[in-house]
Structures are given as structure tokens and as C-alpha cells.
Amino acid sequence: MSLDQSGCYVAIDCGCGAGADTEYLSQAGYAVHAFDIHPDTFSMCTERFHSHPNVYISHEAFETFSYPRAGIIIAHASLYFAEPKLFSATWEKLERSIQPGGIFSGDFMGIRDSWAHRTSGPTNPLTHAEVAALLTGFDVVTFDEHDKAGITSFGKPKHWHIYSVMAKKRPTTAS
Template sequence: MDNREELWRRYYERALGRNHNQLAERAFEINQSGVEIVVDCGCGTGSDIQFFSNLGYRVHGFDINADAIALCRQRFSENPQVELMQSSFEHFDYPAAGIVYASNSLYFSLPDVFQDTWAHMTDCLVNRGVFAGDFMGVEDDWATGHHQVINAFTRDEIQALFHDFEIIELSERNEMGSTVLGKQKRWHTYSVLAVKKENRSHPFIF
């Protein structure tokens, strides 16, 4: 096992005990699309999958890490509402959804093809569907000093992504803090809740 795999293994061990993210609750509260389907992008150990499935949502979860998907398959083995796949942002086949959820995961999408990835992610949302997710800011320590390529954005770049949305919340965090594994770093992130504007030329049909 190389150092990177060991770091992810330790991360998932710590993350297993975490509750769902408050961002998931906010996405549920504002979803007025009538479609109870969520795509959990970079689902990790499945805390947010558990939250959405408990509310009756059908959840399509994916993660590029095999250990994460193995944990989720064990965790949700008897839950027919949950579908899981090992995949990257770039290669996942996004189903029509009422919520696209990307908590602390878009950092690891590939910058050079992100515009295409973003189009696939947002095209799957039905009218009045919700995007809920986190973006990494350019002042974050990981933006230039991480062992993986990190996709970082300015506030203006993030706002430009949402021309087909009504942004409900855009909050910024820029402070020192701890990682899940207890290391100190500067966090610079943006959390976004946005509702897709109605496009009557492309209605959602079951």
C-alpha cells in the first residue's frame, strides 16, 4: 500500500463515524423539483447517502476510491434505494436528478476538463433541481501544496458557473483549521446552494 492509499484508508476510518453534512439538510429543504433522486458525487463513506435514503430518496452515489465504494456497498447492501459505482466525476453517467450533491469532493475533479464535467453534472438536474456542494478557493493550502492535482476557484469563477441557476447561498470559509486526520492547514472553501432555473424547452419527463 502506497502512502496515498494509506492516507485515504485512515481518512475513511475516521469519517465512518461522522454525521451527515448540514449542506445535505439544506438541499433537501429547498428541493421543490418534485424529483426525489439525488446524485452524491464523491460519496465517501456514505453519511449523506444515509441521510437522503432515510428521507425516501433514491441515491446514486459514486467515488473514485475503491475503498469508499466497498464500505458503502457493505453499509447499504440491503437498501434497494441506493446505487453505487466506482467512478470519477469525468466518467460518471449522471441520471436525471432533483439534487446534485458534491460535499468536499469537487476539489479533486480534473481542472483541464472541468467545463465539460460541470455541464454533465448540471444538465442532469431537472427544472428547479438543486445543486449543493463545496469548491476550493485559491488561498487554500491544498490549492498548490497537495499530493493530488487540486481544482481551485475564485469567487467570481464560481459565480460564473451558475448562470443557469438562482444562487440561494454562497458562503466562504477562510481560516486555519484541522483536517479529519488532525493536521492544521488553511482552509479556503466556498459552499453553494443553488436552484436550477426553469427551462421550458427542456422539461423533465419520467
């Protein structure tokens, strides 16, 4: 049985990157709205999914995307870079978009991450309590904290502090 019990076969892939999750959700029968702020990523995904009639690629940011009603919202390794001053409004839009019984799966940056205070672009570090507070309208399926030294995809040393969450929106929560 699918974890998503919303009955809404629409998914959103936020900060879709090369589109791996978009591909998976499309193959699972969802109409997928995928967006990314990076122009190259947008071009790559537009090309990759040009023959997928149920995949809609947008060049948007978390803060500007118009979130349709969805059964699944995915934000893997991307909400780290949301604009922190606008994050509560952004999260409200995401949460409202997920239909009762639908699923959020995504990652949040923790406060001990090496990038938590970087100056090269916005990051949105959150405490454990702040992440938990985002999920009050949800039943948490998995909540994993990763807090360890590692390397970036470019092989540079980095401390990773990440909360990886999967949660189901409660049927009683207003949509």
C-alpha cells in the same frame, strides 16, 4: 416544503465518502446514485447500503460517472479533487443532470487553500468569480466563503479556503 421542486426523486451523491449524505437522501425518499473514486469507500458503501434497494453505489470519478436526471446533486467536500483540465465538461454534465427546480449543494476549493497547488494529486481551485459563473443558470440559496487557518482531519495545520454553495436550478434553464 422541500427546497427541491423538480418533482424528480432521484439524487446523486458525488464523492460520497462513507455515505452520510447518501443515507440522509435515501431516508428522505430519494433513489440515490452515489459514487466515489476510492476503492475502499466503494466497498464500504456497497456493504453499508446492500439492503437499500434504492441506493446505487458506483466506483467512478466525477469525469466518468453517467449522471442520470436528478432532483438533487450533492458534492460535499469532494469537487475539490476534480481534474481541473476537465472541469468545465464535468460541471456541464452535473448541471445538465439537475432538473429545473432541482438543487445543487456542494463545496468548491478557493485559490488560497493550502491544497490549491499541492502535487500529490489534482485539485481544482476556483476564484469567487469562477464559482459565481458556474451558477448562472441557478438561483443561489446560500453562498458561504470560508477563508481561515485550521487543521485537517489528521490534526495537521492547513489553510481552508472553501466556497459552500446551495443553489436551485432555474425552471427556464434548458435541461
